[in-house]
Amino acid sequence: MAGSFSAHVRRVTVALFVLQLALLPMMAIASDADPEQDFCVADPNNPTIVNAAAGQFPGINTLGISMARLDFAKGGLVPPHTHPRATEIIFVVEGSLFVGFVSTDETLFATTLQKGDVFVFPRGLLHFELNVCDGTATAIAALNSQNPGTQIQAVALFNSGISEVVLEKAFGLGEKAVQKIEYAVEAANKKP
Numbered sequence: 001m002a003g004s005f006s007a008h009v010r011r012v013t014v015a016l017f018v019l020q021l022a023l024l025p026m027m028a029i030a031s032d033a034d035p036e037q038d039f040c041v042a043d044p045n046n047p048t049i050v051n052a053a054a055g056q057f058p059g060i061n062t063l064g065i066s067m068a069r070l071d072f073a074k075g076g077l078v079p080p081h082t083h084p085r086a087t088e089i090i091f092v093v094e095g096s097l098f099v100g101f102v103s104t105d106e107t108l109f110a111t112t113l114q115k116g117d118v119f120v121f122p123r124g125l126l127h128f129e130l131n132v133c134d135g136t137a138t139a140i141a142a143l144n145s146q147n148p149g150t151q152i153q154a155v156a157l158f159n160s161g162i163s164e165v166v167l168e169k170a171f172g173l174g175e176k177a178v179q180k181i182e183y184a185v186e187a188a189n190k191k192p
Helices: 002-029 153-158 164-171 175-188
Strands: 049-052 066-072 077-082 088-094 096-102 108-114 118-121 127-131 137-143
Touching (some): 077 153, 096 118, 108 118
Antiparallel strands (some): 049 066, 066 137, 088 118
């Protein structure tokens, strides 16, 4: 009897060991370690965004967090963009912002935030912020990555070198319309 119990324990031990080995790769890829790089929401020369990045605050290096203060002029906009490696939470310090994101099933979740309100933009989803008050607005954004990445959709599509034929077919536009959009996006995003 002791021999069969011992054999059973050995089989269970081997089975558990094999299960652990099988699950180990999944556990290893379940995390999303952030690269040890500076954080940048947008062009560092843009006067409307002040970044709290590892370069300015070395104490946050390797902590997987970052922040930005957003100062909006009347009618100011952070255009539709994504952060592929971070969820963002925004807190309105002053003013009023119309904010929103588009889910993966193309549903828009949008609202107008007032002073003291908070909103969350899930990781990787297209989102925007627009000042809708009569004056300036200020917000604080926090992200759960020190390198969330930022991709502004208009720039990525119309100022990255994607073939005009691809854009014409994708949006059902003519050649002149695509060229007009490309010119407008390039002009709006020129470095001072």
